[in-house]
Amino acid sequence: IHRWATGARAEGGRAGAPPTPPVPTLEGGVDYMTPPITPVADPADPLAAYDEWRCFPVDPGLDADRFITGYQVTPGVRSIVHHLTVYRVTPSEPSLVEGKTNQDVMTELDDASPDRPGWECFGGPSDALPFQPLFAWAPGQNVIEFPAGTGAPVSSKDHFVVQVHYNLHDRAGASAEDSTRLRVRYEDTVERRAVFIGDDGFMTSLFEPDGPDTLPPRQKNAAYTWKRTRAELTLDPALPPIEVLGVMPHMHERGRTFDIRVTSGAQESCIARVDDWDVHWQDVYWYRTPPLLDPSSSLEVTCTFDTRDAQDPVLPGWGTQNEMCNANILVALPMTP
The missing domain is CATH 2.60.120.310 (Copper type II, ascorbate-dependent monooxygenase, N-terminal domain)
Incomplete structure (x- = not known):
């Protein structure tokens, strides 16, 4: 590959090339x-x-x-x-x-x-x-x-x-x-209900009396952290430990990294981390072994942003030139609410 890349980069023979794979399609929709x-x-x-x-x-x-x-x-x-x-x-x-x-x-x-x-x-x-x-x-x-x-x-x-x-x-x-x-x-x-829960402590600061929070300008790694208890995520405290099926992080164009940690009692674990955020390449990430949220659990979300292009503090907001630190989780709940 190195010799090809540093040489003439001659095109190979198309006759023996594998066929282009089909675009994935959801069947039965x-x-x-x-x-x-x-x-x-x-x-x-x-x-x-x-x-x-x-x-x-x-x-x-x-x-x-x-x-x-x-x-x-x-x-x-x-x-x-x-x-x-x-x-x-x-x-x-x-x-x-x-x-x-x-x-x-x-x-x-x-x-x-x-x-x-x-x-x-x-x-x-x-x-x-x-x-x-x-x-x-x-x-x-x-x-x-x-x-x-x-x-x-x-x-x-x-x-x-x-x-x-x-x-x-x-x-x-x-x-x-x-x-x-x-x-x-x-x-x-x-067998179980899949329930989508989204929250963003940076965005909700827009509605707080002393808000909104902002990101400092001209920073390579401006960090923002917010926390929620399981009850604050509107999950019934009477329910037993709840499985987190998947996560969908969301930031805008200045996002760099994204981290979700769960604390249950004395135990803390990282359940999701994106090390190189790309606003054009987002996904829902499913767990092979779903982490659990018990009634005592709390969620801590930390986002970092590159604000070196900003001359003024960066506001949270719905616009792409503003920022978000949005954690979306999909949990499995019993069939009876």
């Missing part, structure tokens, strides 16, 4: 499309100057309760789709606004911009909607299949809210129209 849209950013927004987060309601058309056991996302314009999250909302149930159902709220949100599909939705789908995240996609992922015997529950009464984060900063195709395909595989029964 149902396809859904987000409506065509040309994303627009607000340059005056310091938390998302080059980004738009847009939510689209999608009726999965289920005639019975099912479980999601796999998914695949194919962006229409890969260069601008930063990530995608799918939430579960029950339209017929009461919203967080007195006297209105979830459908009432979603209709009002959608109608607020009649010339564009969906609605603006930084963070979650809406502060007025009770929702449950089902899964997330980011560049680098392809076919995602949940561990055997697990699945994310979806009721026949539920609809999806598909949230797409568009990043328009220095991206080819920034003025293009996107329509992204979501393929979902369902099964009728599973």
Whole structure:
């Protein structure tokens, strides 16, 4: 290889080359499309100057309760789709606004911009909607299949809210129209519920009285650490030790390393570490031997960032030029809530 690389680098014979492997495809899935849209950013927004987060309601058309056991996302314009999250909302149930159902709220949100599909939705789908995240996609992922015997529950009464984060900063195709395909595989029964939990102590500092926290500029390794107990992750303290099936770290373009540690009693263990973060190559990482979160467990997340290009403190935020220190974990829970 060295002689070839330092020499003439002659092309080999194509006749004996192996065939190009097929692109992986999720078999047995149902396809859904987000409506065509040309994303627009607000340059005056310091938390998302080059980004738009847009939510689209999608009726999965289920005639019975099912479980999601796999998914695949194919962006229409890969260069601008930063990530995608799918939430579960029950339209017929009461919203967080007195006297209105979830459908009432979603209709009002959608109608607020009649010339564009969906609605603006930084963070979650809406502060007025009770929702449950089902899964997330980011560049680098392809076919995602949940561990055997697990699945994310979806009721026949539920609809999806598909949230797409568009990043328009220095991206080819920034003025293009996107329509992204979501393929979902369902099964009728599973042994345990797969529940997606996401948290980010850096982002939540935006809403604290003395916040937000910031990252110092002009630093090669600016570190940020946050902690949560198992109860603070909204996991029932009455449940026995809970298996962590997988993790999906998430940072933006200045991210360098990512570390999750679990402390249970006197024991501390590292359950996830990314040593060379690449925002264009993210994934869900599954465990061969799932770590456990017992009622006494706490989670500590540390992210480091390269802020040498920043002249001012770097804010947390939804924009790609801001930063996140986002830990997403998929846990296995008993079938009976």
